[in-house]
Amino acid sequence: MRVAVIGADRPWGALLAAELGAEFEVVAIGAEETSDLAGYRQVDLLQREALDPVLAGVEAIVHAAGGDPAGDGEGAVLDTAARGTYVALTAACAVGIEKAVLLSRLDLLRDYPEEYIVDPQWNALPRAEAGSLAPLMAELVGREIARTGQIEVRCLRLGELDKETTADDAVEAVRQALTAERRGHDWLLAHVASSGRFAWGDYGNGE
Amino acid sequence: MATVNEGKVVLFGAGGPVGASAITSLKDHYTLRVTDLRPMTEVAAAPPQNPRAPIPEVLGPPHENRVVDITDYAQVLAACEGIDAAINVSVVRPHPVLAFQVNMVGAYNVAKACVACGIKRLIHTGPFHTSLGHNADYWNDFQVEADIPLHPGADLYAVSKYLGGHITRVFAEREGLEVLTFVYTHFRPREVLPEEHGQGVYPYATSWEDTGEAFLYGLRATEMPSPYEDFFICAKLPHDKYRPDKAKRLLGWEAKDRFEALYTRP
Numbered sequence: 203m204r205v206a207v208i209g210a211d212r213p214w215g216a217l218l219a220a221e222l223g224a225e226f227e228v229v230a231i232g233a234e235e236t237s238d239l240a241g242y243r244q245v246d247l248l249q250r251e252a253l254d255p256v257l258a259g260v261e262a263i264v265h266a267a268g269g270d271p272a273g274d275g276e277g278a279v280l281d282t283a284a285r286g287t288y289v290a291l292t293a294a295c296a297v298g299i300e301k302a303v304l305l306s307r308l309d310l311l312r313d314y315p316e317e318y319i320v321d322p323q324w325n326a327l328p329r330a331e332a333g334s335l336a337p338l339m340a341e342l343v344g345r346e347i348a349r350t351g352q353i354e355v356r357c358l359r360l361g362e363l364d365k366e367t368t369a370d371d372a373v374e375a376v377r378q379a380l381t382a383e384r385r386g387h388d389w390l391l392a393h394v395a396s397s398g399r400f401a402w403g404d405y406g407n408g409e
Numbered sequence: 410m411a412t413v414n415e416g417k418v419v420l421f422g423a424g425g426p427v428g429a430s431a432i433t434s435l436k437d438h439y440t441l442r443v444t445d446l447r448p449m450t451e452v453a454a455a456p457p458q459n460p461r462a463p464i465p466e467v468l469g470p471p472h473e474n475r476v477v478d479i480t481d482y483a484q485v486l487a488a489c490e491g492i493d494a495a496i497n498v499s500v501v502r503p504h505p506v507l508a509f510q511v512n513m514v515g516a517y518n519v520a521k522a523c524v525a526c527g528i529k530r531l532i533h534t535g536p537f538h539t540s541l542g543h544n545a546d547y548w549n550d551f552q553v554e555a556d557i558p559l560h561p562g563a564d565l566y567a568v569s570k571y572l573g574g575h576i577t578r579v580f581a582e583r584e585g586l587e588v589l590t591f592v593y594t595h596f597r598p599r600e601v602l603p604e605e606h607g608q609g610v611y612p613y614a615t616s617w618e619d620t621g622e623a624f625l626y627g628l629r630a631t632e633m634p635s636p637y638e639d640f641f642i643c644a645k646l647p648h649d650k651y652r653p654d655k656a657k658r659l660l661g662w663e664a665k666d667r668f669e670a671l672y673t674r675p
Binding site: 248276277281285288289295330332339342343349 | 569571
């Protein structure tokens with residue numbers, strides 16, 4: 203399967219682009235000019251005209267730039283999260299890609315009291331700050347585009363790399379999401395926590 | 410108490426027809442700071458959005474007209490200083506970049522500035538897209554109430570406004586700002602022309618005049634049950650497809666224009 207990792211210049215994206223190569227044909231793209239990844243390409247992730255040709259022949263995308271957006275200033279962070287996800291998913295739909303994995307953050311639930319057992323059925327609780335709202339913006343865009351039925355979007359909420367979520371667990375969760383059969387709802391949400399308050403049961407109770 | 414019976418009100422994106430309606434209804438009750446990306450004199454001199462849509466009146470003192478780019482937080486913050494309530498009627502529809510900048514980042518800037526300036530009530534606005542071509546757009550439903558979650562799908566305008574709405578909701582729930590969101594679908598003039606009689610009416614419709622008056626009720630309403638509340642601002646029509654009852658219940662507002670001449674046989 204040919205998989206585009208969008209946001210391969212971000213920490214999670216770089217890791218996944220490198221590790222998924224063992225099983226998938228990875229197309230690593232990001233907004234930054236350079237990367238150590240083999241075959242990495244710089245693409246304007248906020249422009250359909252730039253992204254569309256890159257997705258030709260791709261069968262699935264991993265969008266790593268929405269939940270962890272780069273940006274200079276609050277407006278840019280929100281824009282990168284929301285518009286970047288919108289561009290990635292509408293571009294994917296346009297070329298007939300039917301599977302997307304959207305990376306988001308467990309931080310969306312961090313403000314629930316520590317003693318609560320919080321799973322994906324709990325409403326996101328971001329703070330009124332751009333950095334906290336950004337992953338929610340990405341999720342809402344993903345959920346809404348999935349609602350059209352054109353693409354299945356599996357959203358994985360991750361913790362801090364190698365603290366709350368290990369690299370191995372994240373890679374395995376993404377691998378499973380990419381290879382899972384499409385069934386039922388087109389938007390699926392799961393938590394990927396290796397330790398800490400969100401680590402209980404399997405990879406969440408999305409579906 | 411977030412009720413605003415008098416004082417200063419800032420309007421963002423006032424150059425459109427909804428802003429024009431708001432100006433007409435509020436100018437005799439509040440001191441308005443009218444803002445838009447373009448100078449209001451320029452807006453008023455331009456053709457209307459459609460032939461029967463209202464054009465904003467350019468107000469003199471004690472009101473104020475100001476050019477404000479809603480995507481620039483510093484400008485939005487300055488526009489909110491000394492203000493008692495804010496109304497955001499800004500919108501960009503088809504532009505792939507500006508739709509997110511204005512509809513989402515702009516909403517963030519306004520909500521953040523309201524909190525920074527101690528403004529207690531914000532009236533936010535947005536569309537209710539009744540037919541988006543997917544199965545969750547409520548198009549086939551009836552008795553639809555204002556508290557339903559919107560499902561904008563992949564529509565650029567709908568989804569970018571939807572994100573802005575969620576941002577204001579978070580500010581309301583986390584920062585003590587009371588946000589009333591008015592949603593609209595189809596506007597038309599109060600006057601029904603003879604040739605329009607019996608032509609039918611869209612099941613979610615609002616006259617420009619009623620649109621403006623709703624803002625007065627929104628500002629003066631008593632404290633809301635929750636810090637964030639959505640309202641259908643539309644006429645109560647016999648189709649019983651979209652129900653504006655919540656606006657009557659919480660704001661005391663109901664549309665005067667019911668458009669009977671449009672849906673009855675001449």
